[in-house]
Amino acid sequence: MATRDLVLAALFAAIIVALGLVPPIMLGFIPVPITAQSLGVMLAGVILGAKRGGLAVLLVLVLVAIGLPVLSGGRGGLATFVLPTAGYLVGWFFAAVAIGYCSERFVGRSQSALVQVTGFFMAAMIGGVVILHGLGILWLAYGTGTGLSTAFLGDLAFIPGDILKAAIAALAGRAVMVGYPLLPQRA
Amino acid sequence: MKTLYVQGNTWLHRLSPGLKLGGLAVFSLLLFATRSPVVLAAAVFLAGAIHASMRFGVVRTWQQLRVILLSISILTVFTLLLNGPADALAVFLRLVALAVLAATITATTSTAEFIDTITAGARPLERIGLVKAADLGLAIGLVVRFVPEVLARYEAIRDAHRARGLKQRPLTLAVPLIIQTLRHADEIAAAIDARGIRGQNNRKLGEGS
Structure with a gap:
């Protein structure tokens, strides 16, 4: 991996960590605040692609594991990996890789704005909703022994928020692609 | 950024990080293999005893564990409502034991030690050309x-x-x-x-x- 790609991944990991430290952002049209950290994970895949985006998220997870309180709310340490909700944490890595892989396939510079945003949105939905929640549900069901259907019901509450985040990630991803055309799209 | 590491020179501080991580993994596998409240309560006691022997003080222990205990409480309440008291007790004891031991290992292993361990762990991946x-x-x-x-x-x-x-x-x-x-x-x-x-x-x- 080129030094530049390593640095890009590290910088994005720093962005994800920083997004966990800022207060949740309120959206105009819904009364629920949005935690920006999981948005950062989607953005890593959309903007950096599979390899560098995956590495960025992996670095965040390594920081968590070595005892830095880098998750939102000051969480961190090995204890976060032994909870039944750890699937959503470990799933970040697979989500970022999948989002990056799909973004690289779906989106090209020559497409129209609508196609680009739609492509990014589909990628963020596949990785950030289907894969992330799928893994989270499996882990939760195994960890608590409640069974898949109840884990799925508990998970449903978080789906609307993540669909919204996928939409924001798609818009932001396209805005960065247009606003910073020098960023190499392929790792 | 403040790490969750607590400086000290206890036996757990001196133990190699690889061994501690391996121990935690074995501990978690064993706990997920059993549902017996007696065994799980013993595990909580063991983890609590290890944590107490580090003498971090009540305030620091509370600071380190309060967020995780909140998550555990929520999960326990859900299990209680969905599966009944027996499962809820097993989930609660298992998670408390794991969380306490994991937090203790985090508190006794410095960031530098962890990085060295991860670097050493990544050597096999380097040999197959995946990462440096x-x-x-x-x-x-x-x-x-x-x-x-x-x-x-x-x-x-x-x-x-x-x-x-x-x-x-x-x-x-x-x-x-x-x-x-x-x-x-x-x-x-x-x-x-x-x-x-x-x-x-x-x-x-x-x-x-």
């Missing part, structure tokens, strides 16, 4: 170095919003933050290569992409 083990330490250092800068940039962008009377939206905050941060990647990469931190081969690779 030494890059991990470099990347972790870079992240820790740049978090304060990203935060400062975020605050500047937020202040700019306020000064213009704009509403703070995720899009208008995130996009300039990302562009401003990533723009420096080239200079940082050049600085790293100029110091030869990653060796000669990578510089050639970097020029190619």
